[in-house]
Amino acid sequence: MKFIEATCEQCGNCLVECPYLKLSRESAKEAIIHMIETRTESESLKNCIGCAYCDSICPTHSNPSELIREITVKNISKQGLPRFYFISEEVPVNSATIAMQLETATKEKNLKEYLNPPKSEEMFYLGCSLSYIQTDLLNTKLLEGLPKIGGAKYCCGGIATMFGDEEINIKGKSLLDEFNQLGVKKFIMFCPGCLGMMKGVYSNLIPEFKNSIEFQTFSQYLIEKYHKDEIQFTTKIKERITFHDPCAWIGLDDEVYSAPRELLEILGYDVVEMKHNRKMTLCCGSSVSDSNKEIYNEISGMRIAEAEEINAKLMAVSCTGCLSLAKPARERNIETYHMLELAQIAIGEKPPHRTIELRENYKKLIEKTVKANPDLLKDKVRIKNGKIQPI
Template identity: 50%
Template sequence: MNIFNEETCQRCGTCLEQCSFLRLPIESAKEEISKMIETRDSRKIIKNCAGCSYCNIVCPTGSSPYELIREIRLRTYREKGVRSLSLITEEMPYNLMSIGLEIDTEEKKRDLIQYENPPKSDKMFYIGCGIPYCFPELTKTKLLEELPILGGMKYCCGGYVHSSFGENEAMIKGLELYEKFKSLKVEKLITFCPGCDIMIKGVYPSIIEGFNIEGQTIIEYLIEKYHKGALHIKNKITQRITFQDPCPWRKLDKKIYEGPREFLEIIGAEVVEMKHNKETSLCCGAPLSISNRSLATKIAKERISEAESINTDIIAHICTGCLAVLSKHATERNIKSYYITELAQMATGEKPSLKILENAEKLQKHVIKTISKNPNIILGQYIIKDGKICRL
């Protein structure tokens, strides 16, 4: 587990000056980081931090300032709680996934019965919670016919627990999840979400003794199939494509960045890089899309401007949050946005549904409508203690 190194930190303020969300003037940044170290508090951080950990990348002394920020956030959330929207569990009647289920309900419920009750297998496609509730069309492909699909709130990776309430609560969640995986005889999960990647590949192996579930991204899986001669490219996609590297990958081995580039080359693309790429990639703004919409929109537009500056035709994604937030602004600049498996479908001769933008807009409108009808959704605050959800 990383910790903030107070001894090596020079209080230079670079972390807060270069933060996409804060961008404090350098003198203000110096004052703020010094205050954060002294008081372990910061209203600016609680309001504006998206948790992207870009500050760790730009820190000139490698002092891991995000760990200080995370300490501040954890203490605040433990004391003041979080909104129900953030708690991805069936115990909460109103969270982003349960609200998403209210759109095209019957079809999603039919799919969820399968995803939550798959046949036992040593390998499974692990779609997490976002895809089945918000973007179910991504599972409707021949690419996923080889293995059972596992997903739904019942099998949420627990990233929200780790980010809001820390290692101890994450361990409780992880042990419960590990027992479920073992009961299904799972040894390897093919993941579709960078949040799941960090939990399966990074967090749980470091805090749960004996956690031995292997994680493989869907990109790595497709590359492996291609090299085995089991994935046939029928239609080369000979366009300029850039990849939106997701924030959670910063915490994993840098080799993970090679996969998307290799796969895009396999399908015939000319891979082009935005100024900020791989571990220096900029956040899309999605984590603040409800709590600070104006700032999230500003960040998203800036990211698309960076893509536009390299004359890319397409932005490829592995994170549905990035795709949902950036696709609208990309379309306005005549840039197409696709989830990586949608590109794989096109290349292998299959027609994807291409409903991500439509569904993202539906979901956003429905969330706003639901909150306006039930304002208590954003007024109630909750904590997780000893694995149990408690209302403050």
């Protein structure tokens, strides 16, 4: 997607309605005009978290978040990003390799499988968080019968979006080559960020990508299996639950939003909606949970307050990033579950529900590692022609 300057009326609605920036109409208009005319940052947007909620607000569908991204890409292409954030086989120490220090033997065994899937037309695409951090979620009968693909080699390449369309194109085509060699025609997706990349970014930019591979969320997959009688959900729980939509889905089709709600109803839950839902969802704040505690507390607090307003006892998420809400929500008596855990419970399994523990242990390890090696965050690189290069 691109910002469409021709249709932008410079009304400022997108930025006035942004739940996090709290701008007056006048400042919002000034900021959007400044960004359009100079293609440089506006001080008013220093707390922007890149959630794309403003795209859902814009009455002329001009994609204002893409204007913000265009400016960010320009800056990052010059300044680079810490090497540490690049989950790639080209980077020996990164946020994924550090995760390998926890429960190493099990992760190594699993990764051997995820990095060497057999040829298959249909596969589970895991994404990095399920491969390296929230690994418990994959320990279920629900994921038997199809190969799993994951790990750094098959990372969706989300970081390429920070370096412009040319780099996105290169990454998308190289992934497509890998997928074609494996004979994949359909992926069942777990991470909303990976789905956003595959279905929202690569499929829009690269016609072969769109024509070669079909994508389905795991909620859609489980619903299909349920209707074909290939799976039985025997343990029904009639609790009041709300589903938190990930912002990575903004711009995708309605079915992606309907599926988790339909699945929760099949599982017996009483589904209630927060004020901001579907395409108008609020962000969980995970992107700033480590870098800006004050903003993070405000953003996550707004989301949890909406769940409290409707007396939800449980909150379901489909994104492991959104599991950042679990700890503050528990402090306010709302328990957060990943959708996979709820499906596991419904088939009679007992998931360990260690999502908060795994996240906290990982965060502590990252903090300790970075404290001992501050250069990990100082050493900046960029992607150029598909390769990671020093700045």
